[in-house]
Amino acid sequence: MCQWCIQHGEGKKWYLNIKNYARKMYKPRPTTPEAEADLARLMAETVRNAIMKRGSPEWSQYKSQIEKLSHSVHFGQVVPLEDMKLIMDIAWPLAIMTCACRRSVRGLENEKNYLCMGLGVGMYRWEKFPDTYFGGVEFVDQNDAKKWLEELDKRGLVHTIWVFGTPYIGGVCNCEYPVCLGIRNTLDFDLKFLFKSEYVAVFEPEKCKGCKTCLSRCQFRAINWEVSEERPYINMYNCFGCGLCVTACKNGAIHLEERTKFPALRNNW
Amino acid sequence: MKVSVDMSKCVGAMKCAKCLNICPATVFAMYPKEVKMFEPSKEWEIIPDLEPLCIGCMKCVNICPGKAIIVLESEVEAK
Numbered sequence: 001m002c003q004w005c006i007q008h009g010e011g012k013k014w015y016l017n018i019k020n021y022a023r024k025m026y027k028p029r030p031t032t033p034e035a036e037a038d039l040a041r042l043m044a045e046t047v048r049n050a051i052m053k054r055g056s057p058e059w060s061q062y063k064s065q066i067e068k069l070s071h072s073v074h075f076g077q078v079v080p081l082e083d084m085k086l087i088m089d090i091a092w093p094l095a096i097m098t099c100a101c102r103r104s105v106r107g108l109e110n111e112k113n114y115l116c117m118g119l120g121v122g123m124y125r126w127e128k129f130p131d132t133y134f135g136g137v138e139f140v141d142q143n144d145a146k147k148w149l150e151e152l153d154k155r156g157l158v159h160t161i162w163v164f165g166t167p168y169i170g171g172v173c174n175c176e177y178p179v180c181l182g183i184r185n186t187l188d189f190d191l192k193f194l195f196k197s198e199y200v201a202v203f204e205p206e207k208c209k210g211c212k213t214c215l216s217r218c219q220f221r222a223i224n225w226e227v228s229e230e231r232p233y234i235n236m237y238n239c240f241g242c243g244l245c246v247t248a249c250k251n252g253a254i255h256l257e258e259r260t261k262f263p264a265l266r267n268n269w
Numbered sequence: 270m271k272v273s274v275d276m277s278k279c280v281g282a283m284k285c286a287k288c289l290n291i292c293p294a295t296v297f298a299m300y301p302k303e304v305k306m307f308e309p310s311k312e313w314e315i316i317p318d319l320e321p322l323c324i325g326c327m328k329c330v331n332i333c334p335g336k337a338i339i340v341l342e343s344e345v346e347a348k
Contacts, residue, residue: 202326203293236293236324263325263342264270 001260002195002269004077008167013198015079015161015169021091023121025168040100043074051189063191070193076162076173076182078197080243080256081149084159084172088145091169095123095137096148103134105179110135115152117145117172122164149174158183158219158242160194177219187220195269197241199256203234207253214245214254237268270323271341272296274315278337282313288329288338289315294322297329 004014014020046069050062079087088094098113113135118126123137130136140148149159157174160182164170175194177183182194201222208231215223215232222238223245225231234245234254246254260266274297279285288297298318301310315337317323329338 205290233295234293237322261326265324 002077002198004167004195005198013083014167015077015083016086016090018090020167020169021120022168025165026121026170027165027168047185047191050191054189067192070191072166074162074164075166075193075195076160077195078158078160078240078242080197080199080241081153081159081247082243083198084149084161085146087161087169087172088142088149091119093121093123093139094119094142094145095126095139096145097123097126097137098134099173100134101173101175101181102179105181114138115157115174117148118170119172120168120170122170153244153247156217156219156244156248158240158244175219183219192269194240196239196259197243198259199241199243200236200259200262200265201234201239201241201243201245201254202236202257203232204253204255205229205231207251208232209251209253211250213248213250217244217248219244236262236265270320270325271343272317272320272323272329273339273341274317275337275339276314278335279315279333280335280337282315285334287332287334291328291332293326293328294319294324296320296323 001009002014005012008014008017008020010017010019047066050066053059053062095118096114097116097118098110099108099116102108102113102115118137123139126133126137127139152174153159157176160173160175161169162171162173173180175183177187185191186194210230212225212232215225219242220238220240222235222240223232226233241256241259243256246256282299286299289299296317296319297315299313300316302312302314303310323340325340325342327340330340
């Protein structure tokens with residue numbers, strides 16, 4: 001149970017609480033697309049200015065201000081594939097859209113960039129203005145959405161959920177380092193924009209055959225190869241519990257367990 | 270987490286070494302009991318060297334044949 005489960009979960013995991021997808025929670029965003037772009041630019045500028053101050057005495061003050069802003073408006077959490085499929089059954093409508101991070105960091109063209117998903121009524125506006133919202137959206141049903149997620153899981157992308165005005169969950173992203181600004185800011189700049197999942201990967205060395213498949217899957221620098229033991233080593237403090245190494249392992253040597261089962265990890269988000 | 274090893278119950282650090290290999294956080298280390306110059310040490314002991322890294326999975330407690338390891342939750346936790 002993370003702090004969001006305690007605040008917004010009502011006894012469940014917060015992203016499985018149907019109230020967090022309710023239409024009335026959708027806060028009207030700026031009325032014109034230009035104003036929206038300005039808002040995004042303002043956010044990016046604020047973060048950039050803060051990052052410049054790293055190492056200075058004011059840094060901790062900047063950090064807490066920015067995290068406070070992020071936690072009230074826009075933050076994410078890693079969710080493994082199985083739980084993500086449950087979300088597909090709860091939220092509606094489901095609309096596949098282009099990824100803003102990859103567009104701004106790599107300039108990926110729209111055709112290759114349908115890697116994020118918008119949830120809820122906001123997507124009808126996206127559909128209406130395809131030029132403004134970079135390619136528009138493609139509405140899918142639950143089964144197609146699950147297949148789409150499985151495909152991206154095979155390709156090795158981390159599934160995350162994002163709030164748009166806490167606790168309204170309005171987005172599903174499939175992220176990777178370094179293009180995902182959430183992962184980037186969390187790992188490199190110590191700004192907690194992306195929370196770890198409710199699970200953590202547990203490795204069973206006796207089942208491992210040493211194929212090294214899992215090594216290529218981790219986006220969070222939590223797995224390395226232990227040369228003399230001929231097996232991978234999972235650092236459970238760094239593990240975000242995305243489950244990518246679990247779905248890749250052919251021998252079932254890695255599985256996910258509830259983070260709260262481990263006393264030292266249950267406050268590590 | 271607070272980890273302690275009761276060496277009077279340990280079945281022999283060099284022979285067993287199960288705790289060294291099962292720990293997912295590599296908390297334990299094996300050291301010679303006494304170090305004498307120019308003499309190979311016969312007795313080794315297990316020390317919870319990197320205790321702050323313990324995640325509390327209890328794997329070592331369950332696998333130890335002599336039931337020598339105790340893991341308690343402490344208030345100070347590693348980051």
